[in-house]
Amino acid sequence: MKKFSKVMALFLIFTLCITSLAACGKGKNTNNQNAGKVSGGDTAGTKDTSKDDKTKDPVILKWIQIGGQPNNMDAAVKNMNEYSIGKIGVGVEFTYLDWGIWGDKVTAMINSGEKFDIMFTNGDKYSSAVSLGAFADITDMLKDTPDLQKFVPETLWSGAKINSKIYGVPTYKDSSQTQYWVWDKELVDKYKIDYEHIETVDQLDPVLYKLQDEIKAGNITGTDYALTTAKDGINGFLMNYEGPSAALGVRFDDKNAQVVNVFEQQDIMDILTHMHKWYKDGIVNPDAATLDQGPAWVIVSSGQGFPGSDVDWGKGRGKDTVSHPFAGPLYSTGTILGSVNAISSNSDHKAEALKYLELCNTDPKMRNMLAYGIEGVDWTDNGDGTVTRTPDCYSPAAYSQASFFTMSPVAPNSADQWTKVQEWNEKATSSVLLGFSFDRTNVENELAACDLILSRYKQELYTGTSDPEEVVPKLYSELTKNGGLEKIRTEYQNQINEWLKTK
Incomplete structure (x- = not known):
């Protein structure tokens, strides 16, 4: 009996070991x-x-x-x-x-x-x-x-x-947003354009007319227009306003956080008015309102970027670029939630x-x-703080994964690329609505109606095809009458006011 017990005990121990290994x-x-x-x-x-x-x-x-x-x-x-x-x-x-x-x-x-x-x-x-x-x-x-x-x-x-x-x-x-004027470096050097002191459309205006004259004279080739744009016009020109619709928002530095009609604000109207003037004078391409994307090479454009972005902008255009910010850096709920x-x-x-x-x-x-991906297969370490990627390598959307600031830059970017971006973020101004999140539930139908109305106006408005002095009043009249704009404004303002009480 004792011998049988020993055999059974050994069998049970063996069974438990096999079960544990399987687990x-x-x-x-x-x-x-x-x-x-x-x-x-x-x-x-x-x-x-x-x-x-x-x-x-x-x-x-x-x-x-x-x-x-x-x-x-x-x-x-x-x-x-x-x-x-x-x-x-x-x-x-x-x-x-x-x-x-x-x-x-x-x-x-x-x-x-x-x-x-x-x-x-x-x-x-x-x-x-x-x-x-x-x-x-x-x-x-x-x-x-x-x-x-x-x-x-x-x-x-x-x-x-x-x-x-x-x-x-x-x-x-690059969690803060910065908008740049991005220039063809060769033309900047040739015409001695003081690009580092061009931020507003007023400052840009005389340069565009000079460049257009050079195009007409045959001295600049490869384009017929000093400012070639797609249907979004000057990319990021609304960045200083945060709201549930492009037509409605709060300016980032308004301590009272008052909801305003964005297109009626003087800074925005200045941009729209200049675009219309440039369009009429042949500086903007006439098909701008119908283009989803402009040509790869242009003389000047607006782009969202950060220090060091000229490397990628230059690769995209096939020529070296120089750039200077005209808005930002700015932290907003929208930029952080990108x-x-x-x-x-x-x-x-x-x-x-x-x-x-x-x-x-x-x-x-x-x-x-x-x-x-895998070092030695998808990329190599250059030994200088940068990496080089191999053809057909593993290449996911890195912006959607995790921080840039523990990631090696890709050559020919400099080894301190992300350090510069990190330092740039530290200079950013925070929007007065930073941390505010709008609950759209009560105005979903109105927002959809306003988006539909705006879609019929915005391309021609943004590209200068239409006269903003005529179109903006007409747009807001229709948004109010048929889109429920005032209901959205009231809901947005009320939620902001309640949120401000908790700060």
């Missing part, structure tokens, strides 16, 4: 519902020397991202998972939603309660998802990720707040998801893998 092989989250997801691959080969043996049962998070699925995806994600699991016991699998479907798809996912752990979001998508209870409140959880909480400036955390709570990790990058990663309120791994976002934002090695 250790379970690495993947079972929330794998969408087509298009990409797994991080087998992590069984990961070695772990940490005391708590994190890789025994790694958590694999599902992260919803924007854009087309990058090349070399399986290998890149497997590589980063080996690193992150070794560090914190957490890996990831991505579901990429292409640019054209991202907005509708994330709305459908949230409305249906589809499972995910982390989701890239922005602007109104973030606010509306919070109002539906789709994103977890991470305000108190941040104390468990002190490196992340400290790394992201308080201004950005404030911009991500809704009703004093934080529901997502804002991406710390990129946020939120954790699902239905996630079974909220703490792990936040810890993973902390690693992505604060660990340079992890950040480079996340943005660039």
Whole structure:
């Protein structure tokens, strides 16, 4: 009997060992519902020397991202998972939603309660998802990720707040907005254009007329117009106003936070009036209002950027550029919410998801893998603080992932590119509405009606095709009569006033 007991005991011990080993092989989250997801691959080969043996049962998070699925995806994600699991016991699998479907798809996912752990979001998508209870409140959880909480400036955390709570990790990058006049360097040098002292349309005006004369004389070739634009006109010219509609907003420096008709304001009317004058005088291309995108090369244009952007602008134009800001840098709720990663309120791994976002934002090695893929395959380290990417490499939308400031710049950008951007952010002015989030629920129909009306006017207004002295009064009359503009104004102002009481 004793011998039989010993045999049975040994059999039970053997069975328990086999069961334990099988359990250790379970690495993947079972929330794998969408087509298009990409797994991080087998992590069984990961070695772990940490005391708590994190890789025994790694958590694999599902992260919803924007854009087309990058090349070399399986290998890149497997590589980063080996690193992150070794560090914190957490890996990831991505579901990429292409640019054209991202907005509708994330709305459908949230409305249906589809499972995910982390989701890239922005602007109104973030606010509306919070109002539906789709994103977890991470305000108190941040104390468990002190490196992340400290790394992201308080201004950005404030911009991500809704009703004093934080529901997502804002991406710390070129988070303030700056608009530049971007010039062809060769023409600047040839005509000795004092571009560093041109900010307003009044200052730009005589230069454009001089350049147009040179075009007519045949001294400048490659274009018939000194100012070639697409249908958005001067890109970013409304940036100093924040509102639920382009036609309605609060100026960033108005301490009274009064909602105004944006197109009636003197600074905006000056721009619209100059555009119309330039259009009539043949300085602006006559097809501007119908163009979704202008030509690659132009003499001068407006662009949103940051210190060092001339490298990319020059590559895009095929010629060197120089630039000078005419507005900003400015922090607003909108600029900060341009990129946020939120954790699902239905996630079974909220703490792990936040810890993973902390690693992505604060660990340079992890950040480079996340943005660039596998070193030696997708990119090489130049040894000077920059990297060079290989052809057809892994290339996701880096702005949607994590901070730029732990990521190596891509040559020919300088090694201090992101340091300069970080310093530029520190100069930014904060909008009086920073941290305010508008609840559109009570005026959704009115906003839709106003957007429809505005769509019939804005291209011709922005490009100078129409006379703003005639069009702006007509526009506001129709917005008021048929769009419910005053209801929107009242709702927006009331919410601002209530929010100001809590500051």
